[in-house]
Amino acid sequence: MTATLIWILVALVVIGLYLSWTAGRLDRLHSRIDAARAALDAQLVRRASVAQEVATSGVLDPAASIVLYEAAHAARQAEEEQREVAESELSQALRAVFAEPEQLVAVREAPGGEQAARELTEAVRRVPMARRFHNDAVRAARALRRHRKVRWFRLAGHAPFPLAVEMDDEPPAALTDRQTP
Amino acid sequence: MRIGIVCPYAWDVPGGVQFHIRDLAEYFIRLGHEVSVLAPADDDTPLPPYVVSAGRAVPVPYNGSVARLNFGFLSAARVRRWLHEGAFDVIHIHEPTSPSLGLLTCWAAQGPIVATFHTSNPRSRAMIAAYAILQAALEKISARIAVSEYARRTLVEHLGGDAVVIPNGVDVHFFAKAEPRPEWQAGADREDGGTIGFIGRIDEPRKGLPVLMKALPKILAARPRTRLLVAGRGDTEEAVATLPPELRSRVEFLGMVSDEDKARLLRSVDLYVAPNTGGESFGIILVEAMSAGAPVLASDLDAFAQVLDHGAAGELFANEDADALADAALRLLGDPKRRAELRARGSAHVRRFDWSRVGADILSVYETVTDGAAAVAADERSGRRARFGLARS
Numbered sequence: 001m002t003a004t005l006i007w008i009l010v011a012l013v014v015i016g017l018y019l020s021w022t023a024g025r026l027d028r029l030h031s032r033i034d035a036a037r038a039a040l041d042a043q044l045v046r047r048a049s050v051a052q053e054v055a056t057s058g059v060l061d062p063a064a065s066i067v068l069y070e071a072a073h074a075a076r077q078a079e080e081e082q083r084e085v086a087e088s089e090l091s092q093a094l095r096a097v098f099a100e101p102e103q104l105v106a107v108r109e110a111p112g113g114e115q116a117a118r119e120l121t122e123a124v125r126r127v128p129m130a131r132r133f134h135n136d137a138v139r140a141a142r143a144l145r146r147h148r149k150v151r152w153f154r155l156a157g158h159a160p161f162p163l164a165v166e167m168d169d170e171p172p173a174a175l176t177d178r179q180t181p
Numbered sequence: 182m183r184i185g186i187v188c189p190y191a192w193d194v195p196g197g198v199q200f201h202i203r204d205l206a207e208y209f210i211r212l213g214h215e216v217s218v219l220a221p222a223d224d225d226t227p228l229p230p231y232v233v234s235a236g237r238a239v240p241v242p243y244n245g246s247v248a249r250l251n252f253g254f255l256s257a258a259r260v261r262r263w264l265h266e267g268a269f270d271v272i273h274i275h276e277p278t279s280p281s282l283g284l285l286t287c288w289a290a291q292g293p294i295v296a297t298f299h300t301s302n303p304r305s306r307a308m309i310a311a312y313a314i315l316q317a318a319l320e321k322i323s324a325r326i327a328v329s330e331y332a333r334r335t336l337v338e339h340l341g342g343d344a345v346v347i348p349n350g351v352d353v354h355f356f357a358k359a360e361p362r363p364e365w366q367a368g369a370d371r372e373d374g375g376t377i378g379f380i381g382r383i384d385e386p387r388k389g390l391p392v393l394m395k396a397l398p399k400i401l402a403a404r405p406r407t408r409l410l411v412a413g414r415g416d417t418e419e420a421v422a423t424l425p426p427e428l429r430s431r432v433e434f435l436g437m438v439s440d441e442d443k444a445r446l447l448r449s450v451d452l453y454v455a456p457n458t459g460g461e462s463f464g465i466i467l468v469e470a471m472s473a474g475a476p477v478l479a480s481d482l483d484a485f486a487q488v489l490d491h492g493a494a495g496e497l498f499a500n501e502d503a504d505a506l507a508d509a510a511l512r513l514l515g516d517p518k519r520r521a522e523l524r525a526r527g528s529a530h531v532r533r534f535d536w537s538r539v540g541a542d543i544l545s546v547y548e549t550v551t552d553g554a555a556a557v558a559a560d561e562r563s564g565r566r567a568r569f570g571l572a573r574s
Contacts, residue, residue, distance in 0.1 A: 025317055025320060028291070028320070028321065029320055032320075032321075032323060035293075035323070035550075036323065036550075038552065039549050039550065039552040042552050043549065043552075122545065125542070125545060126545050126548075126549055128345075129324075129345050129545065129546060129549050130549045130552075132343045132344070132345055133323060133324045133325075133345075133549065133550065135343060136324075136325065136342040136343045136344075137323070139341060139342050139343075140316075140320045140341075140342060143341065144320075
């Protein structure tokens with residue numbers, strides 16, 4: 001009788017430890033998503049500000065400047081629900097403006113242009129990186145949260161179900177083929 | 182930035198991953214970052230100042246060959262100490278799925294972790310069995326890097342999630358400026374001969390020397406003064422065993438060569454052949470050959486096709502097909518114009534693999550993951566109470 005009781009107690013402790021460990025995993029995943037989301041935000045803001053700077057610098061022709069300025073401005077001001085659309089439109093605007101490699105040459109030749117071109121290149125390269133890292137974390141968290149043990153014991157608490165960021169972040173070809181000096 | 186790099190394989194054994202880590206560490210040190218590499222090594226091996234030994238690696242059969250790996254309490258303790266003393270901003274683990282230091286570090290650390298996946302081996306039974314364990318450790322990785330699109334695909338299929346592709350780096354300038362050695366060049370024999378280069382382990386069939394040996398009689402029949410220069414260790418007698426005795430003098434074994442001689446060999450030959458039959462996820466040697474301006478002929482493995490830009494920067498032949506290899510080699514040796522074209526395209530293509538670019542990309546990854554994240558710390562597995570609190574809420 002006591003033996004059975006002890007065994008039940010041991011089993012309960014083991015299950016408890018396992019659940020606690022799983023909750024810890026989940027907790028870690030959620031903080032990873034938060035960090036990745038913050039990093040993605042930072043990269044998006046950086047990209048929009050560099051694009052805006054280039055647009056207002058007067059290096060590009062007026063039409064290209066307006067297109068780029070509009071898109072960058074919209075991306076910075078967008079509400080959370082409109083953000084992915086606005087950022088995708090900025091990607092498209094950047095691709096359209098820098099479709100001709102000559103535009104990049106023009107930016108480089110302007111005073112301080114080398115710096116701006118480098119920042120823009122870096123920004124368009126890092127946005128897809130940050131988004132991939134974010135979505136990777138989201139996928140891992142969702143996989144764990146769908147598991148029975150997490151749902152039955154409500155290990156996720158009140159944390160919202162994580163959502164992937166879906167947007168067009170294809171960089172302009174002229175900016176990805178970075179030439180080594 | 183304080184960077185900690187984890188090397189899973191013994192430091193004193195030459196290998197692609199080890200060289201990659203060495204070059205990466207030295208690149209970052211030149212840029213002024215603080216780098217510490219944790220690698221398995223015997224306690225009496227001389228190590229560069231930036232390498233910390235994680236103890237002796239134990240030879241274990243793994244993934245088709247004998248690998249020297251680290252595991253057990255002693256290694257785990259050293260990993261913890263290294264993490265604790267290093268106070269890194271980011272740690273970069275190479276080959277996190279191999280049962281060695283990489284996995285131990287994943288277990289022991291928390292904070293921004295970057296991981297590079299080098300191999301693209303098909304899902305092994307051990308991996309399936311260990312999936313649950315691996316998943317819990319791999320979840321801690323904030324950013325994954327695959328060395329090729331092919332490696333990324335395998336990663337996505339087997340472990341899920343995603344990765345950015347950053348190729349392995351090569352010091353293009355080092356190979357481009359190497360002096361050719363006259364005795365390795367064809368010289369006057371170019372009319373009915375030429376020199377073919379091969380670099381790799383002789384006794385490792387996956388490196389494909391047997392395929393090249395099978396193709397050699399046909400090449401020599403058409404161009405009798407062709408010479409094959411083979412650099413790499415292994416049993417030379419066994420390697421030429423399949424060749425008719427009168428042809429054996431056309432094969433020259435150079436043994437293990439230094440980095441300088443490797444570059445000079447690649448600068449000298451008329452054609453570099455990579456007949457590897459499988460197990461490659463990148464093909465750094467092809468990039469080195471192109472950097473040195475050698476026209477490349479390689480088997481059409483997925484990884485090789487990608488490095489060679491699907492045949493634009495170097496020619497491909499059907500894998501393990503000695504006849505196709507011989508035909509392609511003869512066509513190239515007899516066509517100086519095509520070779521010059523491949524040289525030019527290869528030299529332009531390799532710029533994307535130069536350290537200046539690869540290193541900057543890897544640094545971008547570090548900076549992306551350290552944005553908005555705390556520094557690396559040892560995972561103390563404390564706060565159990567907090568976790569229970571979380572479970573109840």
